[in-house]
Amino acid sequence: MKKSHSNSKWKGFLFALLWTVSFGLFAQNITVTGSVTDATGMSVIGATVMVENNSSIGTVTDIDGNYTLNNVPSNASLQFSYVGMVTQIIPVNGRNQIDVVMASDTELLDEVVVVGYGTMQKKQVTSSITSLSASDLPKGVGGSSIANALQGKVAGLVMSGNASPNSGNTFQLRGMASINTSRAPLIVIDGMPGGDIRSLAAEEIQSIDVLKDASAGAIYGTRATGGVILVTTKKASTGKLQTNYTSELMFKKAFGKPDLLNAKDYIATYEGAKNDEGHETDWWDEALSDNPTSQRHIITMQGGQETARIFASLMYDQNRGVLRGDEREDYAGRINTDFKLLNGWLDISSHLSYRQAKRNQNKPSIEGIMRANPTQAVRDPNSQTGWNIWTTGDNTEMNEIGEAALKTDEGVDKWFRPDVSLKLNILPVEGLSYQHTFAYENRQWERHYYRSMFSREELRAGRKGWAEMEFSKTELFNTDGYLSYLNEFGPHIVNAVAGYSYFERNGDNFYARNGNFTNDRIMFWNLGEGTRLTEGLAQMGSSKNITERLLAYFMRANYSYNDTYMATASVRREGSSKFAANNRWGNFWSLSAGWRMSNESFLEDVDWLNDLKLRVAYGVTGNEGFSANYAARMYGSDTRWLLPTGNWAMSYGATTNLNRDLGWEEKHEWNVGLDFSVLDNRIYGKIDLYKRNIEGLIYSVEVPQPPNTESSMYKNIGTMNNRGWEVELGANPVRGRNWNYNTSLNLTHNRTFIGSLWGDQTYINGNYINNWVEYAHRIEENVEVGSYFMYRYAGVSEGRFQIYDKDDNIIFSDDGTVDDRVYQKNFTPTVMAGWTHNLGYKNWDFNMTLTSWIDFDIYNAIELEYGLRNVAQGNMIYDAIEKNGHITGRPSPSDYFLYDGTFLKIQNLSLGYTLALRKYTDMLNSIRFYFTGDNVYTFTKYPGLNPEVDITGWDAGIERKGNIYPQTRTFTFGLQLNF
Structure with a gap:
């Protein structure tokens, strides 16, 4: 069915x-x-x-x-x-x-940028906005997601993730915007807030506009603290039907392989302490997929008249990772329509999109692969499964490849998103219109999991297989209604909007788990057959999320006089269901101004100056990016009680603490910017300086029981400040009939500090790294976020680590206390850079993007885990052994494992050729061939596996064993046919 x-x-x-x-x-x-x-x-x-x-x-x-x-x-x-x-x-x-x-x-000034609830000409913008067109995104980069294509394109935008096709991405803009609530920018797709960038294909995108400062994002109120990324999908052009077909073939190659001990050296190193089974196995190579070739196909069609235009797309994407069992398969389709009715009185536009991603995640654990004994074999020809599965020993000795092959872990993501926008043009009043948008999004996640009866865990537990099924659904609804007015009165231009917005999120989930089946064939498709159900050892659960609601009223007005003096003001009053009634509403506003100095008489004789504009902006945004489950009194079953009748009954009790005094987390931000263009617009750019103060930081803190039911509660705990600068430069030094060359460079600097912590919460420790180094970071008043909280390494004596104590005395690290730790170094780069080159010669085109993080430090937990004899629970890395062979004592949480991570990366490069065929045939307009290399090469002195570690959030900058994925170089061969 x-x-x-x-x-x-x-x-x-x-x-x-x-x-x-x-x-x-x-x-x-x-x-x-x-x-x-x-x-x-x-x-x-x-x-x-x-x-x-x-x-x-x-x-x-x-x-x-x-x-x-x-x-x-x-x-x-x-x-x-x-x-x-x-x-x-x-x-x-x-x-x-x-x-x-x-x-x-300057055509740069006439470009139109998307802002909250409307558009503006770039020359009238008074806040910090970066705009990208579809042509700015490199072809053949990113595969299933456009996130990779954004690398190095936007100053201040940082993304985390790895090369797995099933990896997600975390975005952070202009440093950390919060400690515990949402830090990521708000994604708005065709006006729908809360969008998922994974649901988009590059060929569907018309433009991406990034609202960076609070003055630009304030009109989005509560969810704009981390910035706003506005994505506009394509509208059709008028004229005959145009069809474009793109086909890509991708080849992936893993690199950066760690130099682990071979079987001979492994035996010598451990001196017989580990089992010697007489084999020579390279577990890393065995874990890699054979020839992980991927393919991607997308067809777009567009056309129509001025009164009826349609854009449509269909896509298929098969993306294989470099690890065995790591695959993703996508199907997607989109229809965008635009209609003009009633003699110009009514415009109707709609977007209908569907995407389905099937994820196979049966990949082996790289942490376990690196730990594996090289004298043990991956396969056993005498085994029923063909895999060498051993049940003895501790959990550090496992055949991760065989275990992965004996399980099925697959999931399906689905996105269904329709929206419609009705625009009533009030023709008797020039420039006046009313627009109403209805948008709905349905996201579903299904997970199917089965572990074979021949796997290590099932054999040791005496079970015959274990199956799980999960399902979750999230529904988003958004409606906006607003009046817009745009008109020119001689040198005066007025652009204003006023309206309201309503957003709602609902969700529910279900799971069932059972074990002990007759055979492995049926897997999870006959879940009730497992005997664990009759034994009372099966599991089942379901829940419904608390409904989230946001209601807001907003206004924005832009004024420009002679394109010389500009001012913008916005205000949004918004209520969130996540707060108690007495704190539910917040006011968010912004003021900004611009002065185009190049229009003044004192600069009219400066021939080399084409444009010079000064911008000043101030804005306030909010943050309610925490679970709605804390917004209402929730009850759950917790204990069974024996009734006088002799029957047992389940009792229900409160499962959350309510803080009726919880208030809004607010960001107050100044931004000063300078836009310029010189030398006949051959060189252009902008400079921004910003300072943020975040007040009322929300964090889950420990509270006493009683009087509280639970041990933790959300509270407003303090303040944080953030400051930095950004530079964006562009140049078009060569523009001719045959040759064209343009380049763009962006530079970013950011620093974040904790201001004050309120109440009893004087510090917050980060997460455990392992059993020896509990945490590497701590938040305290007046501390720079990103600093490592560690001992100062002083040497090794008698095989034991030595450190400096608080009085600068040298002691053994085992005798150190928390008072001897100090804040030192930082994982936030002093400068982050992205540099793009575009070169064209006749029908040839070449582009390259370089990225760089300069002057930052990484805690190399890989060396800690695989480079110390008394820590490693398996194989080790040659270089680490040579460096640390004299160390026999317990490792210390010191700067011994801190390294400079500075790197320069050739992020991607592409070479293309376009063959025009319009002169020869009416059917095919052109063919374009292109070759793209992604993650081409990294120049660095960092001795770990990958210097591009996660630096989002405050407990970051650590290369952890649990986050390892082989670095992947991707080569794409593409073909585009334009009909």
């Missing part, structure tokens, strides 16, 4: 796709010729002429400034652009001759 339902759903989707695409009335195609000149009458050589929103129908002007464009829809519009000149959009209206005079200006 499930399969039938799934097929009918896809059939319905395909039918809707084909019907909507065929719905448009496509215009007749004509040939358009003309010339392009500047204001002095000189020919503009190399200007781009293309059908608006359709680069597949385009050309460049020749040495005389002339152009010829074939297959132009008669009702389309042509876009004329050239660096340093104003881009013009001119309707064709059936004409065969169109001559254009281009005015010198």
